[in-house]
């Protein structure tokens with residue numbers, strides 16, 4: 001039997017749906033959702049009134065764990081956990097748990113580990129502060145000295161991890177350089193988790209990337225040749241999510257850098273979602289692309305899952321280079337997408353061509 005979770009999240013239909021899906025992705029069953037107005041405030045991370053309400057809910061539903069759908073400080077987690085007498089985790093810890101489960105390659109594992117350490121350090125610092133003030137906090141009875149020692153150990157680990165990841169990054173860079181010299185055209189798939197990137201990747205390459213319908217199935221990038229187009233390669237990448245903390249993006253930077261060096265980024269969006277949710281996920285994805293300093297003029301939106309859409313979507317965004325509607329699953333309008341890719345490729349060749357044909361005017 002799977003473990004039960006009580007979830008504290010915002011009064012927002014989509015936020016609720018998403019956090020339930022995330023919890024389920026780690027194998028938990030959500031037995032109760034407690035909506036609140038604010039998270040991250042005060043002693044418990046939620047108002048004292050809500051904290052007491054949560055205590056009642058925990059007594060009634062007897063969950064194994066309580067999930068709070070935002071980042072909390074170490075002391076908020078500790079105080080809330082003591083009050084409701086249950087293990088408490090925050091949104092970031094939950095996402096890290098999913099990542100940990102999904103990480104298959106060495107690079108993904110290193111990235112997840114780095115993200116975890118970066119999540120842990122500020123929490124430990126806070127624990128040390130609390131100990132110094134004489135508070136008997138934390139699950140382990142360690143004193144400030146032991147925690148500091150442990151923290152130094154973790155910091156050394158971070159340095160080692162960064163070095164290993166840097167090696168991976170250089171390896172990628174070398175590959176990238178080779179691809180650049182061979183004049184190939186790189187198309188990267190970006191987008192919210194579950195948008196259908198891997199399905200499209202399989203469709204374009206004839207491959208068999210893993211698809212589960214659960215969040216964060218893909219954590220590493222894979223390159224494949226696009227069927228039917230010479231020298232065009234497609235790259236699958238890790239999915240985005242709303243309220244993604246910066247340090248997580250940072251940890252996955254070497255993977256996400258593939259987006260930056262691509263000739264074209266296809267921003268895949270699930271367009272079968274209700275319009276409000278569609279735009280939220282679209283905007284959250286654009287925000288991540290901007291954070292990664294990707295030139296939006298190289299981005300085409302791929303409105304996926306048209307087969308399941310129930311309304312006419314009026315798409316417009318002047319910042320990007322256009323859009324195309326497809327169904328990756330059923331193979332609808334893949335030709336239209338390939339046309340767009342060819343157009344973009346021709347544009348690039350024209351730019352390169354005109355750049356190399358510029359010669360100094362020596363006629364006098």
Ligand SMILES: Nc1nc2c(ncn2[C@@H]2O[C@H](COP(=O)(O)OP(=O)(O)OP(=O)(O)O)[C@@H](O)[C@H]2O)c(=O)[nH]1
Nearest residue numbers: 194195196197198199213216217218239327328329
């Ligand atoms: N109806 C419909 N479903 C689709 C389509 N494309 C993908 N899906 C489904 O959407 C779910 C997620 O697809 P994935 O391709 O794994 O999504 P992803 O973007 O790679 O997700 P992450 O790896 O988690 O970032 C799967 O259940 C797919 O079968 C489509 O065109 N139509």
Ligand SMILES: [Mg+2]
Nearest residue numbers: 197198217218
């Ligand atoms: Mg995927």
